[in-house]
Amino acid sequence: MDGLEADAAVETEYDVLHAIVRRRRSTRRFLPTPVPRPLVEKVLEVARLSPSAANSQPWEFVVVTDVEMRQRIARASVSLFHDARKKDPTFEWNISVQPFLYQAPVLIIILGDRRLLPSYPSVLRGNVLLRQSLAICAYGLQLAAASLGLGTAWGTLQGGPGEVEIRRLLGVPEHFTIDHLVPLGYADEVEGSRAAALWAARERGHVRRPLEGIVHWERFDPSKSRSSEEVEQFIWSATVTRVSKKGAAPH
């Protein structure tokens, strides 16, 4: 293999990764089509290989296909929102994944074993390292799903009564956190593109700031600095969770 061929091969791997990363989207409407178990295992295999603080590998997975259990878990995770809706009325609750967790044929619950905390240096906040490791694992899982043409979403849970209830439902020991709930299945593109409640996620979910605006060479470049007003405007015009009424879809 000469140098040119080698370069071409390297370029191709990057291009494949780039395409997978672009394809990965939060899927909020799923087809009922089952996902064969070997595919689920392939997805988990990539998650298993994720890096983690200290190589602690704090993750374990519960894979739920039983529809009644999926519904119970979705209900428990939504309990988080009961009070929150009142306290945070400007939040765009429509994009929350939790109420729809049961719709995908497979629901993957990512457990984080807190007993691995002593593997981290005591000078750092172990809880953050644990949760960062679990997020990395969830991202790897999502990329693997996207590479197989499968859709995922990301339901976040941070303790609270929902976590206690889901642990009870699945028989999970108390030393595990439940940070991430990832539904897995084939995207229902028709429903996803039709659902009025999802317009903000649809319009905004795939938009990213241009590279030029976020890369500073050698030193922070003040000419690229956003003012606090610009950041606030970004939050209300570009994130999927804060949507001003003026910006609402016409339908």
Added chain:
Amino acid sequence: MDGLEADAAVETEYDVLHAIVRRRRSTRRFLPTPVPRPLVEKVLEVARLSPSAANSQPWEFVVVTDVEMRQRIARASVSLFHDARKKDPTFEWNISVQPFLYQAPVLIIILGDRRLLPSYPSVLRGNVLLRQSLAICAYGLQLAAASLGLGTAWGTLQGGPGEVEIRRLLGVPEHFTIDHLVPLGYADEVEGSRAAALWAARERGHVRRPLEGIVHWERFDPSKSRSSEEVEQFIWSATVTRVSKKGAAPH
């Protein structure tokens, strides 16, 4: 394209991703060979596309190639350890990336804009969501580097005087956190495989628990449950940060 061909195409993307994920390792010894700027931009492009809580995209990047600045940053990040070494004598400090941050020809500093916190629902801990988003971004960056045959490592910083000093060195406004410092370059495989101080990272860094032991079907399977003693043994025999003297390399 018939069904079989379509399946083959899907399989290939997964296989490429799987290979990239396996290849990504923490590189602790780098060659001085410069990394062309277009390659750095390709790496950042994948990081840019990462998912984040609320699609808040809290990341910006400072790319440092100047060797003196890299040394200053490495020194500042090591300040974290001065007291820590005494307080945490069983930690395997040899594997720390911070002292070697300057060795790679490119050092990428990932900034996290705290002004995006209001995009998260107030019911969740925004600080965790922000830091999870930044970790996801760092992982995407590392995968992109691996797909291009480049090595990376992961230096963690969580506030403290080192963060203040690095912000000052690079002229970064105070509303940015600096969580991750990622050196980027070509791995020095010879030095990396020779350095006695890295044996634990070399032996253990790529080892992962088998899938069978970490996947539970439908419910948590108590037969796969590790006892606290087993977890402690795992920490001391499998993580890269806790190494018992008995397990030390013969050389």
